[in-house]
Amino acid sequence: MSVASILNSADQWRASRSAQANALWAKSGNEDAYLRLPQHLIDAACVAEWLWEHWVSRSLKATLSQLWGLEEEYVRRLYCFLAGTHDVGKATVSFQRLVKDSPRENVLLPPLYDVGLSLDWPQGEGPDRKFPHGMASALLLRQWLADRDVEKMRRVAVSSVVDAHHGFTSDAQGLANFAEAISGRQSCFDEIATEFLDSMAELTDIDEVLEEIDFGDVPVADALQLMTGLVIMADWIASNEKAFPYTPLHAQRQRLEEAIAYINLPGPWIPLDVPDDTVDLYRRIFAWSDGFQPRPVQAAVVEAAQKTQGPALMIIEAPTGEGKTEAGLAAAHVMGQRCGAQGVFLAAPTMSTANGLFERTANWARRSSRQGEVASMFLAHSKNRLVTTFESMRFSGIGEDGQGSDTGQGEGAVVATQWLCGAKTGVLSDFVVGTVDQVLMMALQARFSMLRHVGLAGKIIIIDEVHAYDTYMSQYLYRALEWLSRYGVSVILMSATLPPSQKKKLAAAYASQLIEDAENAVEVLDTEGYPLVSVVDATGVRATDVEQRPTDTEMTIHHLDDSLSELASTLTEQLDDGGVGLVICNTVARAQEAYRELAGHFPGEAELHHAAFIAASRSDKEDSLREQLGPSAHRGGLRPWRKIIVATQVAEQSLDIDADLLITDIAPIDLMIQRAGRVHRHHRPATDRPSKLQSPKIYVRGIETRIPVPRFDGGATAIYGDKLLLATLACLPDVFRRPDDAEGLVREVYSSQLTIPEEWADAWDVACADDKKKRDRAEARAKTYRFPSPTYAANLSDLFSQLHSNTETVGGEERGNAQVRDADFTIEVVAIETTEYGYSPLVGDATVLEGMEPSAHAARQLAASTVRLPARMTRREVDFDQIIDELEGQTPGEWHTSSLLRGSVALRFDAQGTATVGRFEVSYDSECGLCVLDEVPSP
Template structure:
């Protein structure tokens, strides 16, 4: 990076910092901040000024106008004063290292010269008493205490000083409890006065350098949300300055040179700059998606763009429309306009699953490269734990997308990657869990808040959220609104209560009217108003008959044999893996070679292969005789419920909540086809509903279905199932009716219905209560930063720092253990599915083998690890069986192997499991295969 590549303001600050270290006292310059590098150590003043310069770069390059406005309004400061405050906080974040406990912790032979230098400078390191000798004070806590006392000395109210000081106290990922701060304050009273002088010198000098000395007296308000964002920004600056490749050990070179070299190594990208499009709606889509005159926006897409253009500030947009009307493009177009209008940092596109996120990646890339300002560079990240296996994303590390004179460039930056830093990229496509963790108590949550506070967040397919996850969604919306972040929510089937709850979470404004059963519907909520837009409905695209059939597999087989006598393609969608496997066994006998099983119990790469095969055979471009099979039966679980673009002639579905049944119907007669594609028996769309153990005198559902779904909603669905379903006209009336508080049921159902209502109430209360174990308070309710890191005793016992556990906590599902099946041989082990069947030993892995193993993950059933004794036995055994060299590979580090014998069977704890490419993972009991429980 040459000197002109940095903003002038950053260079100006770095230039003003020239000589800052040399001007410090001998005592200050003797203090060390980092050691252990062959090139020596880094002094504390040097690390502090490096971090201040990094902060100047972060503020001038990365921080968006929207985030500055939020902080300025919240703190009642000007833009320049916010900048001075942030750079100052970054510049004093490690002042707590200027304490005896920290400076003597490397008192070993190899570092004797460093420790001796501290003593020789006149700073005593020996403790005065045994209590002081044994007391451990984290330097972050000490930084908070030192800064708080300094601020109070400058006239800042003590309550404000404590809240502001918490931003440096928390720079290691969690704000300390008040007891820890009190202990550190007490310890400080026992230090030699020389320590107090050097601490005050460092803070005074940084306040002068940054200009904060004139800002401090103006600080009269500090709210928790501001502290959270500032803390996240401090972490960013600290991590940049602590990167030895960016800011090396020692103090060689000028401060300007160190800053230029350091920020060049990190390659921060500025906020996304969409090109200004103020012409017609047609022009917006032409610019953003490259549409020509032969393609014009649909009614829903026009409504979203028109609605967004009427809003000046942040807003919540809820788009309710059927599949296939272009909601994705509508959301991206609206997000581009919002980013430009509000000077946002970027966009996060939140998908329900990894597979849907992968599917959205290239569509979002195309939009980003076209929508970006000419010559601009935007960073991109794919936010889920398997992103290293997604080729289109990995290719971004080596080349930009759309690098030409007309469009902007989109790249994956090395520093802005990983589960904590990746969200800092301008454009993020990922799972919804990563956004909902905004409301989760988690280490380094401040970095997630800083990353998302300035973005436009798009939520896709929110209809599938249960009460537990909805609680996280609503808290997330409260925080996003507080930060001034705009949000777009998309759904094909949204109950009015859920829509109203989201509106209430985002704004206190209330709608002036009721849209009733209007569909499609675009809702726009701001601080001032809630407005509804009703685009012209799409014509009827499906008229399907609905019939309930007996639940036994013989009935299913007979019905399929009749419907597919002349050929055709059917989807049998089951609520649990066990039901899917049972159906597959029966149907594969009836239709040999014509049945495909698809569920979450297969290794990842096999699931991807199955989905690719299904899209190729049943996608929009396949025709009978040209890819589309003459006859095909797909047996699947919820993995085929949404975001899988396949088209079948007849649908068999387990009973499920009405909105999910409608989602499943989205696979039926999905594409316009020649008449020859659909045999006469399936030329008219039909839906068959299974899963009733009993229908009269009152419904009893399959036990797996009853365990997964709300019993009241299942009864509502059973009562309201029509004989004929029309898409899209029936979507809103059916979903709205199903989610009313009560519906009219037959007299014979009343007893069961009352039990179901009570069970539903208890289930929802329990879900919300369990979610509160980890869910943070609303922004107005949290009075101090430490409150965002408090957990109940139960949560503290089970909290894990890993991404997978965090994701599990925002979904109402039991955490399960992910494993990689391998086959043990006489000479080593073999990955399952390797074409050449090579045998490996505990040695370094070739990259292609490591990638294959990393793509072979599958989850054990929850019941295998539900009990603590089972968890310890299973995980302990698997840890012992995992090749040790996996820890040396970044793709496999932390993964567990599932060693199988030659029959691909293993005894794990008290369970016996089997894997096959035909059925996936099974647990075995009494020599009979029984499937992994739960949905999937």
């Protein structure tokens, strides 16, 4: 069967359909335009064929072939057949009658009557029975397969793909009830459906494939999930009216060519060949100048990548400043080039870190791609339209030579095409930078999860700061690693401070799909080396100790009374000759409190950073801070003589800044080390630092009492739990040598054999019991919406069981989407200020008259003026419901027409920056961000 056989025969196939088949409508447009069902089916089949040949990567084809137990050519035929029959359920009275008593009835139904079709209800259908066309497609295909003697379990599995083409499977009981209701009936519509199935089977030459399926193992959820995602992709493209007009004007070949040109879907990544010399690789893909050498860990990572056998998990543990991001991308290049990967997904812990990595990754993607090749790129989080570098990429053209206008000689190009910039389609781009949630949601039961699986299954996945994920999020990460391993996806995990127990769990999750007795196999990773590069592949588990850089600094650690006066006096003493002090607090409220105190002592020299600032302001503040405290800023220039930064945990990961002094709330040791990485971070002239702070110092606060047993600030206890805080305090040294002490301290704090002071014994036992309860609860909660392991997911319906059983009206699914982080369900608002004649964004110069649609400029400023309400405001369901109702009432109705504002809710502030919602009064100002001023006590 030739590659283009479906397209070559498409016009003949369509012309050969019966008058009754051609009378059926599939999609209704404006005025009298509509798309006939045969045209939509052949469009989808042709798109599937094009996608297989031009978009599906070599690695994804191999994965599908392995999971289905079929040759790649047979998988191609099956894909085209299922895409070409996915809407056969529209050949039913239930679907055709959807336009009854509507303005479209007089256009869409007369052609049916003209060919003698009656819309009287047949057996099993009726006005009181909803018969979704996805379910109808599945049952019609299932019966057709039965007539071809395909074994029952196999025909149920194959038909579940078309059943789920709207993003989830039908309820099993509903399917069974309808199957029984229509069994044995005689219907002219069923005869039309059989015509479609018979003719599409002949067109795609599917009979040999069905024989192979009947002979092999029953397809299970992994194979079905990926196939469904590809069918949905073909259906969505074929359903795009601008790509495939509802009034066909051309032969199918021209129709397809024009549609593909409109969709503008670049093919898979084609990387440069990997040079023999590791130094040459780094210089090429990162534009390093001659003489610039990769660090030992960077060289070790490339060497390890070259030795992997098939799909692999790589864990890179190295201190901050070792270039782990570049190492991970270099490893992805090597692994991707060997397996024919679609591209790379780089996952960061927060939006801010993702934004910071986007341009760096885009530059790497251009340099790593062959000259003249074009790849697609996407920034995967909800605020991507506000990121200038991504937004400009969405509108960049491709030059005549196939390169983007901003690429250098010898590079490929990356573009963000319109079709691939959707919330659900973005992950299908070749290169994606986003928050880790986008990967964790691979293990989340949610509608259209199969598109996410297709998007990730062909890529190399890089996850940064992997230590940052708590017990709850880790459950999703473990399960995602199982599915990625099952799909043959290579994964690279990076961390500066990864507890050994966590590392082994991550490795065991991935290894579970590759090797026997994974739990025991990963024990070899319990080694004391640092930096360390660990690998899991089909040949086993191994770890490589890497040469450690020399000690770059020794930090003395001091303890500080938790009073604000002590905080201020310490900074006054230490910064009397200037310098940069970094104060990290565990909560926003605590950071605001510290800032107010310090702003009075250091007027104009204190600055606050946390997540409760309006999005645009937070980004601007962080950009300014990086510029002032980055590696190229020096005292007497951009680096200020004296400055105090008060921040929350955003400083652990998002801010590449260099302070002279750190005062930090107590936190788990791995996070303390991360925070210490912001002190004396950059090599700089001695003149950049005051003489008193030539040697770095760390002060630890947040401990309310130390004797006889430590009692911690309530915020620290709520976030981290007393067990880790007690363990950290017990192990905290007087001097921290970086990087020498990092691995040993993390290992000691997280050890099950930790020795703690005798007088803490009772408190330690209570803390350990509380920690176990919290972990058990987190693991139990995580199971609610989490996918089953691919080992035990037999049917496609196993991946959507919660969507059928959940009855919450706001959305079981919407709430489920928040399940990958163990956090209270919070509300993001657009902060606006009421003016005399309308409103303005709280940050920005745009004005909007009440009742008028916002201009593009105003909409962009409004979309950037978002802030998330504190969790305590919406933790109680009664508060949540009341606040949502009030916010919806404050939201201008005209926002529903704006792509940037649709679905947002507004919180209206007065000219003094205060607002009331529910039982809370809040304020906002540019110095402190959002604050809760007052609340009426709960009834």
